[in-house]
Amino acid sequence: MALYIGVMSGTSLDGLDIALIEQNPAINLIGTHYIPMPDDLRTELLSLCASGPDEIARSALAQQHWVTLAAKGIHALLEQHALKPQDIRAIGSHGQTIRHEPARGFTVQIGNPALLTELTSITVVSDFRSRDVAAGGQGAPLVPAFHEALFGERAGNRAVLNVGGFSNLSLIETDKPVAGFDCGPGNVLLDAWIHNQRGEHFDRDGQWAAGGQVEPALLNALLSDPFFLTKGPKSTGREVFNLGWLQHHLARLPAFQAENVQATLLELTALTIVESLQSAQTDTETLLVCGGGAHNATLMKRLAALLPSTQVSSTATYGVDPDWVEAMAFAWLAHCCLEGIAANRPSVTGARGLRVLGAIYPA
Ligand SMILES: Nc1ncnc2c1ncn2[C@@H]1O[C@H](COP(=O)(O)OP(=O)(O)OP(=O)(O)O)[C@@H](O)[C@H]1O
Numbered sequence: 001m002a003l004y005i006g007v008m009s010g011t012s013l014d015g016l017d018i019a020l021i022e023q024n025p026a027i028n029l030i031g032t033h034y035i036p037m038p039d040d041l042r043t044e045l046l047s048l049c050a051s052g053p054d055e056i057a058r059s060a061l062a063q064q065h066w067v068t069l070a071a072k073g074i075h076a077l078l079e080q081h082a083l084k085p086q087d088i089r090a091i092g093s094h095g096q097t098i099r100h101e102p103a104r105g106f107t108v109q110i111g112n113p114a115l116l117t118e119l120t121s122i123t124v125v126s127d128f129r130s131r132d133v134a135a136g137g138q139g140a141p142l143v144p145a146f147h148e149a150l151f152g153e154r155a156g157n158r159a160v161l162n163v164g165g166f167s168n169l170s171l172i173e174t175d176k177p178v179a180g181f182d183c184g185p186g187n188v189l190l191d192a193w194i195h196n197q198r199g200e201h202f203d204r205d206g207q208w209a210a211g212g213q214v215e216p217a218l219l220n221a222l223l224s225d226p227f228f229l230t231k232g233p234k235s236t237g238r239e240v241f242n243l244g245w246l247q248h249h250l251a252r253l254p255a256f257q258a259e260n261v262q263a264t265l266l267e268l269t270a271l272t273i274v275e276s277l278q279s280a281q282t283d284t285e286t287l288l289v290c291g292g293g294a295h296n297a298t299l300m301k302r303l304a305a306l307l308p309s310t311q312v313s314s315t316a317t318y319g320v321d322p323d324w325v326e327a328m329a330f331a332w333l334a335h336c337c338l339e340g341i342a343a344n345r346p347s348v349t350g351a352r353g354l355r356v357l358g359a360i361y362p363a
């Protein structure tokens with residue numbers, strides 16, 4: 001039995017998810033801690049997602065701020081469970097993605113793992129994506145192997161859908177290597193539009209979207225993006241889908257009511273997920289949803305309506321809280337790294353082969 005901690009700070013920039021897991025070898029969630037992203041850090045990280053002045057020093061300072069929060073959260077979690085640093089085998093720290101450009105051969109997650117080791121006295125594993133990109137892969141998604149480890153024992157064709165800033169699918173079928181890819185924007189555009197229009201960070205339960213009408217002309221324009229027309233392996237990020245991308249399309253069309261734009265963005269998220277699923281798997285019995293999007297009742301209802309012969313539910317149905325799946329994955333990825341277990345899936349990322357992922361900062 002070994003204990004690991006996973007730290008995930010996703011593209012939504014909503015906060016840091018910290019999960020304590022037991023690897024027994026069955027994977028169990030023991031404890032959790034959430035740190036909302038402070039507004040000043042969110043603004044700085046968002047600005048580091050595009051080129052700007054003095055990026056090297058600014059990114060170094062942003063990482064220091066981020067890592068201080070992560071370390072505080074880890075100490076709180078240890079205290080809550082009466083654990084000492086030496087009780088934890090390792091921390092798997094994803095860091096914050098500020099660039100993801102696998103086609104140009106790089107992906108960048110910042111999070112100063114050396115400082116995290118110093119502040120916690122626990123071995124840190126980080127930089128999980130670069131090795132897969134170096135091997136010709138997308139470096140994302142990395143969670144399908146974990147989704148398979150968690151939900152692989154069940155019968156029938158299953159898919160696991162994570163709706164974070166972006167959405168990604170894992171396709172699990174008996175006697176077949178797990179498949180998966182990014183579907184497109186998950187919450188990122190919904191968050192960006194409501195923030196732009198109403199100053200809120202997200203559309204709770206999709207209520208604002210539910211009060212609007214889908215605008216077909218806008219939906220078709222958005223769906224014409226080449227990303228949706230390409231088959232996997234594929235991954236995406238804020239380089240492609242951001243507020244500017246939406247505004248570029250809006251500028252070419254007559255003006256729409258703001259809530260109709262939100263309704264159209266929700267439909268875009270739902271449709272691109274369903275089309276991606278149907279292009280890669282037939283007879284999906286169960287679609288298990290995790291990530292913040294699992295709380296968006298309007299989105300969940302729309303997914304269920306578009307998939308009448310599939311059971312659509314949150315991963316909670318299978319006993320795993322949807323808010324912690326990604327952080328648990330990075331705890332598990334730290335375990336894989338220390339054990340020398342390859343955790344990328346060439347069938348998912350397109351890498352030349354299996355690779356052990358991550359860089360180790362020993363305590
Ligand atoms: N009750 C809710 N109703 C609607 N949307 C919600 C709700 N709760 C969370 N969300 C959405 O979920 C987002 C956060 O999801 P999550 O933390 O899974 O994404 P992430 O940080 O981008 O993670 P990752 O990159 O690992 O997928 C929020 O920004 C918000 O858009």
Ligand SMILES: [Mg+2]
Pocket residue numbers: 008009010011012013014015016017164
């Ligand atoms: Mg998050």
